[in-house]
Amino acid sequence: MFTVKQLSDMAGVTPRTLRHYDRIGILKPSRIGDNGYRYYGEESVLSMQQILLYRELGLPLEEIGAIMGRRDFDVSAALESHKVELGKRMRRLELLTATVDRTILHLKGGKPMESKEIFAGLSPEQEEKFALEAEQMYDPQIVRESNRKWKAYSAEKKASILAEGTQVYVELLAAMPQGAAAPAVQALVQRWRTNMDHFWTPRLDQLVALAENYCADPRFKANFDAVDPQLAEFMVEAVKVYCMRAKA
Amino acid sequence: MFTVKQLSDMAGVTPRTLRHYDRIGILKPSRIGDNGYRYYGEESVLSMQQILLYRELGLPLEEIGAIMGRRDFDVSAALESHKVELGKRMRRLELLTATVDRTILHLKGGKPMESKEIFAGLSPEQEEKFALEAEQMYDPQIVRESNRKWKAYSAEKKASILAEGTQVYVELLAAMPQGAAAPAVQALVQRWRTNMDHFWTPRLDQLVALAENYCADPRFKANFDAVDPQLAEFMVEAVKVYCMRAKA
DNA sequence: CATAAAACATGACGTAACGTCAACGTCAAG
DNA sequence: CTTGACGTTGACGTTACGTCATGTTTTATG
Incomplete structure (x- = not known):
């Protein structure tokens, strides 16, 4: 059993964040002591990892709660999909790096850039198209x-x-x-x-x-x-x- | 000269965002017409790129304004530093992917994970050892x-x-x-x-x-x-x- | 050329995900 | 047995916009 401080230190968040997640119902403590203290078990650690992964990928907390609240929610399957999403993220950053490179060349008197090109990797683009x-x-x-x-x-x-x-x-x-x-x-x-x-x-x-x-x-x-x-x-x-x- | 809609479409943001950036002073239009319309020039496009890059890297708009407002602000130097930061971002995502992989193996009855390991790449640590x-x-x-x-x-x-x-x-x-x-x-x-x-x-x-x-x-x-x-x-x-x- | 749609403007209020006090109970250590 | 770190619940503040409401200007079309 972990206390608020212990879990928050582990996950790199503040105690306030855990209280918030409790309030909105996406991460309830495993047990609540007679003193009103929150205590988290091992399974809470995995849930917290899931929450932070979804958050990292930009999902609003409300949707995270909806996804993880479903009784057919499978952690392993979710992790697999996280891998794919992280891959997308990385290749977006690769595109962005390329854009920065091109802009540097452009400013150094190199070849011209179309206005649209300047934001390649920054704007949501057509990825939303087949999202x-x-x-x-x-x-x-x-x-x-x-x-x-x-x-x-x-x-x-x-x-x-x-x-x-x-x-x-x-x-x-x-x-x-x-x-x-x-x-x-x-x-x-x-x-x-x-x-x-x-x-x-x-x-x-x-x-x-x-x-x-x-x-x-x-x-x-x-x-x-x-x-x-x-x-x-x-x-x-x-x-x-x-x-x-x-x-x- | 671009109108609000044109620039916002380019950058993948809403007109509201441009109005906000004007209000807080980080991206003023190059010219304002007699009708009150905002008109942006080519240099605004580059400034907008800078703003979005800084934003992508997690800087609050106020600091972005402070950085870009300094008269010794150099776009090329800023772009170089963006490349470095984007590299860090990508390495973090690689670490995160590795963490996801390890968690999958862990759940499949594999070897145990320490509670701290579960959040590798999620919590704001700074391990660049194996880089x-x-x-x-x-x-x-x-x-x-x-x-x-x-x-x-x-x-x-x-x-x-x-x-x-x-x-x-x-x-x-x-x-x-x-x-x-x-x-x-x-x-x-x-x-x-x-x-x-x-x-x-x-x-x-x-x-x-x-x-x-x-x-x-x-x-x-x-x-x-x-x-x-x-x-x-x-x-x-x-x-x-x-x-x-x-x-x- | 009228008129409708689209784009522009300025408030003003709403929101998500916490940060940041304030005021107060709890607990392990010296 | 006090001290200081940690816990609790409100409650209000903040950032970066979203979302109307309301009105004007520009542009496209019958």
Whole structure:
């Protein structure tokens, strides 16, 4: 059992913050002593970590309470989704750093910048555009489901799925000169989609969002970049074409 | 000259925000029309960028005003310091991601975590200890060299190298129950090292550091995690054993 | 060219997530 | 047995805007 001071020191917040979280009901003490003192158990420590992670990602406390209050709330699944969100954050900061670099060059008499470019990484941008789709995609439930599915495969099966993945990327690279609409490229997209089925089957409209996320998330983008730096962008183009045709 | 709407759209803020910044004096319009309208020039765009960068880094508007109000304020110098601060931010997020990973393992019945560890990256601590090692590892010269080497390979060669990589990881997973010192595992480390030669040939003492970095860098760790969440840690163990034996 | 929609203006009040007293009870240590 | 650190509950203050309300000016359209 921890006292207010102990937990607040651990988490790097003030006692006032804990009182606030108690008041609004997102972190109730495990026990309240006869003297009125708040006492927190080990499970409160994990809850506090969750709260601070959500807060770090910009969620208002009220929503945090709503999410964590649901009885089907799964800590492990939430942590997985945090990883994804943290990845997004990091690549936003990478974009921002690039913008700062460009501005420095611009001021040193370098090439001109468009007014819009100056705020790349600062303004919410088009990330809000598919924020909803992304949210659905990184829904803890879906993440958990795909993890479950993936873990059920044997080592050999995992190897063949991953190998098929890199195989597709490399063949895609070879087919790049033909353009995104070429039959060979579209066939590769089809192979990619089939391979994706091994851990999640997205709806057609989610497929583009999935590709865009793959190319934005630094963890996945590294795999594309390993093959070729322009591959990620090309991939998104090809998937867009694929979806447009499939819809018709 | 930009109107309120134009500048606010550019910067990704609301007109209200610009009015607020005018009121508190941190961003005055370049000119005010006879109709009372605010008009902003190009220099306002750069000032706005500065304000948003400082805001992103958590400075209160009042301090931002104080800093930018000083007549010896240098935009280029400020941008340089922003880059440093953004770097710190990103390292903090990496630490946070590592904390999330550790918590996931902890919950999956893995090894225990100290209460303090749970908040690593969340509480405003300042541990930049291992930042140095990482910087050495990512020596620009080495990175550039390995990039050059890698790009020289044909598409087929790239594919076979990547396939061999995932193959080793999956076989490593299968061999995990035998322990890090088992002959089968050590043979796999040998295969891994041979495959690594394709883009960089580290000295024996650098090999451990390379493995550790692979397991820390979120971009590479994702590949390990895809196979199994505990694989990364096992890999480091195995490489350590390999190096110790090779030295003797 | 009228008129409607969009954009501009100035108050003025609302809010989220605490910070910061004030006034008072509790507890471990010297 | 006092002292000082820690605990409690109000209650008001702060930051950085959001959100009307109300009225004017500019721009687009039938």
